[in-house]
Amino acid sequence: MGWVVPQEPSGVQSVVRAFRVLEALADAPTDATVADVASRAELAPSTTHRLLATLTSLGYTRQTDDRRYALGPALITLGSRATPQAAVIAGPVLEELERATEETANLAVLDGDLVAYVAQRASRHHMRMFTEAGRRVLPHASGVGKAILATLPQQRVTELVRRTGMPRFTDSTLTSESALLADLRESRRRGFTIDDGEQEVGVRCIAVAVPGAPVPTAVSISGPAARISDASLPAAVEALTTAAARLSDLLGASPSRG
Amino acid sequence: MGWVVPQEPSGVQSVVRAFRVLEALADAPTDATVADVASRAELAPSTTHRLLATLTSLGYTRQTDDRRYALGPALITLGSRATPQAAVIAGPVLEELERATEETANLAVLDGDLVAYVAQRASRHHMRMFTEAGRRVLPHASGVGKAILATLPQQRVTELVRRTGMPRFTDSTLTSESALLADLRESRRRGFTIDDGEQEVGVRCIAVAVPGAPVPTAVSISGPAARISDASLPAAVEALTTAAARLSDLLGASPSRG
DNA sequence: CACCCCATTCCACATCATGGAATGGATGCC
């Protein structure tokens, strides 16, 4: 080979190729053969085999009984070590978001069937939310949760809420599947999600999903309904959308086929 | 350079080195400088820099404002894609464990403050547990949970249970911190953990931690107290220990310093 | 202000990755 491909991501060739192999495996719907990986990664079969052998000896891929290959457990370790980085990366963005809106800014991800807060920046107001990082809440009754659900295929949403149920927290909590689905449609239409005291009376929360993040993710601001008025909505949504876009860039170094 | 190191993990040199760099970063307590990574990974600074530049352009590492390096968000993606593999890998081991004990075999990991069941193999008995994969339970009241807690530093255990609380499920549920800590000590001493109807009346569960797994992990068998008798304990523990050791090998391709 | 440490870049060298071809085993088709 040796075509002159313009703008091939520069760097150590074999390392770039090794990650192309990993990404090909990650994209494959099931365990993949060498030939399969080779064609997905656009590499010579013998090169692919050598890279797979190297990765396998390191534990980053593994070989199944029928000579196919799959991602290996060592990646789980690296992934779990990298996860806290997301909060660090998001820090400055949340800070800016808090500065712009003067409300508490949150970053949350879908974890299993619950939504986990992974980072936050508290507003300077004294009256503010108190959602420590690490807390998990039900998606149907939170702004971030609904923002995340709005990005999922409807079937996955219904399966999820049937597993979790839709317990009522306040008078406004959505407790029927149809009400939730309608709310999600409305969220998609206008581009943001509102939680209007559905989790806790008097607390309003505006949330926007972060597209392209490694796991389903959303940002939000939350505060007393009195402060987060309809009048302040446009500015808040603007700030949230900007924040979501920045997070998309920062977190979304998605190693999928692009 | 060019020492003759015996048994250097074979494979494509630069790929092996790239992962040494990633592992060095994963081990570093905080963001690391090039020199730092170079010494941890035992590579020339210029080589280290080139590899970091390559990894950074791919999103697997990132550079902080102060020219230090950290793991990047792309690893989160690969890690989350690799996670389901753990259940696949564990499958045959759980199968063997079920065959040996004739009880339902479970694999669970610590996920946040809860314990998540990630794989199971149901026993053929009709009277059996019904814990679908994906279910999350509180650690203080489950065999797998206590087995996992027993591997954590005591401070982390107390912080965790203070966050989750220790709700009572049955008369036997441990509801005081001191009772739990004593139980964990006893577990460590004898090498396995018992949940004797603490989650559900009449259900007994024997669990053993899987050392060296990417995330805190335990295996267990569970069934009616009548079947899991004291007499059958030694054989069950034997089978569980074997299973845990096999899982350690399979999952524990720990890319940490060896 | 001077020194040093460190990140980054450069470059000549030969090591090392490369991919085509060869091998052998498995699977499917006739």
Next chain:
DNA sequence: GGCATCCATTCCATGATGTGGAATGGGGTG
């Protein structure tokens, strides 16, 4: 059951490519 095909794996000659020492430059400290 035998043949053909496909595919994983190994081998090897070739030169492209990774390597590390040295040079450069910026930042911080004494």
